[in-house]
Amino acid sequence: MAAARYHGIELDLRDFAAEPGESSPSPATLVRWLRDYGAVAKGMRLRWRYLVKLGYTPPVVLLFRDGSAGLLVRTDPEKGIVWLRDPLKGEGEPPVPVDELRLMQLWTGDVVLIKRRSDESESDAVFDFYWFAKMVLREKKGLRDIIFASMIVSVLGLFPAMIVMQVVDRVINYHSMATLVSLSGFVLILSLYEILLTYARQELMLIVTTRIDARISLHAFNRLLALPLEFYERQQAGEVLGRFHSIFKVRDFMTGQVMNTLLDMFMLMVVMPVLFYMSSTMAWLTLLCAGGIGLIVVIMLPVVSRVAGKMVRAEMQRGATLYETVAGIRTVKTLALEATRRAEWDERTATVIHWRLASQRLSNWVNTLVQPLNMFINRGIILVGAYLVLTDSDTMQGGALMAFMMLGGRVAAPLVSLAKLMESINEVTVSLGEAGAVLNQPTETYALTHGMRPVIKGALSFDSINFTYPGAANKALSDVNFEVPAGTMLGLVGRSGSGKSTITRLLQGVSRNYQGYLRLDGVDLREINLHYLRRSFGVVLQDNFLFRGTIHDNITAGRPGLTLDDVIRAARLAGAEEFIERMPAGYETWIEEGSTNISGGQRQRLAIARAVISDPKLMILDEATSALDPESEALVNANLQNLAKGRTMVIVSHRLSSLVKCDQIAVLDQGRVVDIAPHETLLERCDVYRTLWLQQNRHLEAAESSPSRGAARDDNHPAGGQD
Structure with missing residues (x-):
């Protein structure tokens, strides 16, 4: 440490x-x-x-x-x-x-x-082509070896054509067996070297691309984790995932197509001088045809990229529908929404197919336009070469023509690949823009890695706090002022939308753009390291998520180093021990995805155990008991006094009966704290609290008053008596 x-x-x-x-x-x-x-x-x-x-x-x-x-x-x-x-x-x-x-x-x-x-600066850098290029160039040593191997392989690639030329011109024409034997030995040695070098280059490429892939994946996922909760609350989860996966298209482009095209360019640089040496006429024809192919592709580029962008967005929308359906499959089944979801899926699929068909038709048009030029390179050049052999045998011979045909194909391929690379750049640019819409959002990285780490005791102070949600017209919190000492059990009550959950969000650092001063043990909350702050809190929400795994793993999710004794202690505090011990596997019971094999009350108590296992000095329970059955709620409420020992607790609840034993209860109305006091005091002096209490406990008053009314009736009308 x-x-x-x-x-x-x-x-x-x-x-x-x-x-x-x-x-x-x-x-x-x-x-x-x-x-x-x-x-x-x-x-x-x-x-x-x-x-x-x-x-x-x-x-x-x-x-x-x-x-x-x-x-x-x-x-x-x-x-x-x-x-x-x-x-x-x-x-x-x-x-x-x-x-x-x-x-x-x-x-x-x-x-x-x-x-x-x-590479901390890279973790916050903008995701663009420059960032990807930096990722690739960090493998300088591996790239250097690949380039060196590619240059040697390119040079070795010239020899087969040269050998064919010698076989036609020297061996066949002069019937020289000795030359054939020596050329055969030369071919064997060169082939062995080429095989070994090609294997080595491919192995190097696999290593480099794998390392680049791992680095890009790690950085992208870390950026996803560093995004604030407010971003996820504003975005559809399916679209976030679809845009995030777009980054892997860019990764495949950078580590696959770009790298292969650049390696092919080495072959072009080696082959072109040899072709011009053999026949400048045929070399110029080959180069012009390949350039014409590239020109056609570049001209069609804007249309192709526009259609490709619409296809990518349509696929993302379809992916979002799929994710939403799978994530909400329980609601789909229980409300018989299969037809509705199927109709939406059919509509999304029709859009994807429409744009995919349009994209493929455009590609087909491009291929059709370049096919004559490509056919001329593969078939027409040999006719031009044959004409040159017949008319000027001193300039061009049969062996040279065969060698030129073998090398000419290698000229067209890199140029066509380069043109297709330009075509792919636009599609990748669209994917990069979609990924950037997620990954280039402002992150919490600085707040998570910088700031104070004071010893937390739990004293809270709200000083003139004002907060408005982005895009909202009214303030969620307006001039909130109160403070509680460490070890206080604080209840937050009020009508829906009064600002109760907003206060808990500010405490957790979810929203930090508030006005005023929110202090924890005298330290401004925004000055405290955000990661340290959140790990020092225990938070239980109304709807808690459990990960797929054992009960033990879920309780220790935030503290993997704790022992089974710690787990049992936390489960006992949360009232979860009794149902865990009844399970056949106990703490090793497997929780399925979505917690389908345990009840809502059991899930909530496991969430409470997960929150208390680290012995936090400040706990936040935001409607933590609202999803519980009466028995489970009574069990958790009975344990609140034990949970509160030695720590500050902030409890948000609509059920005022669960807050009666709180040291202080803050009553909120339209974003303002109208009063803060114990339960009995609020009943006497706070109209808002009294109204809420009477609304929830009217049945108790009726039950208490009914015996007295019955007794009065009996006094006025004795059994069997007459007027």
């Missing part, structure tokens, strides 16, 4: 999860933990002679045999000593010099090297 802090990386020990059976953490486990926090870490084994030569380096972690570790801060190769510091002591503690003999008695030979990510 001390070595990571040197690079500005704050680690949370509660997140560390050792591998099963490890008595002390291995370098691989530590490296995996560090990488989860965005650090660049590497575990390795060093010998003393290499360790002592490290010189002045950032702190290096040395692992000791007893499971502890030390920080290597400096070395002196001449004296043969290294300076170590105890990571558990402060940075002001002076390091201790250690020689080889003393160190080797403790040190396992394992070290962990840590540094901050060098």
Whole structure:
């Protein structure tokens, strides 16, 4: 942790999860933990002679045999000593010099090297062709080797044509068996070299493209995770996924078509001088025909790209319909919406087919227009060459004609590929624009990686808070002022739209563009590291999502390093222990996708257990019990006092009966806090609260008053009595 802090990386020990059976953490486990926090870490084994030569380096972690570790801060190769510091002591503690003999008695030979990510700027850079080009150019060494191999393969590709020329002109014409034998041996050796080089080049391309693919995928997914929640709330999930997947079309273009075309251009650069040497007339004809093909493609480019863009957008809309149908399949089935969804799918499919057919027809037109020129390159050139052989045998011979035909095809192919590359650029530009509509949105990256990390106790202070949702005309919160000390159980009540959930959103840092000052333990919330803030909270929503996996995995989702005892304690606090123990597999019970094999109340209690397992100092329950059955709600409410011990709790609920035991209840109306006090005080002085209470508890008053009315009736009319 001390070595990571040197690079500005704050680690949370509660997140560390050792591998099963490890008595002390291995370098691989530590490296995996560090990488989860965005650090660049590497575990390795060093010998003393290499360790002592490290010189002045950032702190290096040395692992000791007893499971502890030390920080290597400096070395002196001449004296043969290294300076170590105890990571558990402060940075002001002076390091201790250690020689080889003393160190080797403790040190396992394992070290962990840590540094901050060098590509942090790339994680926030704009997704465009320049960004992709930078990703590709980071593989300079691999690209250099590929280019070198391609140049050699291109040169070797000339020899078959030259050998054919020699066979026709020398062997066949002069019936020279010796020349044939020597050429055969030469062909065999060249073929072997070409096979090996082609394999090596293909292997290098696979490695480079795989590394580029992995880097692009990681950056894109990290950017997706860094987008604020407000963005996802405004966008349709299916369209977000469709646009995100567009980036893989750009990836395939950059690592496939672009790279192959550039490699083909090397062949063109090698072949063209040879063709002009053989016959400048035929070379110019070949070049003009290939240029004509490229010109036709470029002319048709705007129309093709426009149709391709409409096809891409139509496919995204169809994908959004598919995702929405699958995600809401339970509602589709229960409300018998199959016909409605089928009609929408048919409409989307018809649009996709229309634009795909238009795109393919345009491509067919382009192919038809270029076919005469392509046929001339493949068939007409040989007639021109035969004419030159017949009319001027000194300039062109039969062997040279055969060689020219073999090499001429290699000229047209790269130029046609280059023209098609221009055609694909527009389609890729559309895909890049769609992906950029998602990935180029403002992210929370800076807030997630920078800011203060104070010790959180839970005192809250709202000072003149005003907040308006984007595009809204009215304020969601208007001049909100109140404060509560740490350890307070605070209830938030009010009519729908009064601003209760908005307050919880501000506390979680979901919305940060508010006016005024929201302080946590005296620190402005916007000055606190957002990742640290959210991990310090426990949040339970009205509709909680459980991941596909075991109950144990879901409860420890945010803290994978915690033990089964921690899981049981959290489940007991949430009132989930009793139903978990009744399940055949207990805490290893598998939860299906969508939590279809457990009830809504059980899902809610597991969410509460997941929130409390990290022992947060501040918990937010936003309508957490509204989806529970009466028995489960009573069980959770009974545990609220236990949950509240030692922490601040902010509870949003429409059911005022669940907030009676709160220390303070803030009553909101149209974005304003009209009163804040305990339950009994609010009943006496707050009209809004009293009205809400009477609306929800009118049946209790009727039940309490009915016996008295019955007793009065009995007093006035005794049984069996007469007037």
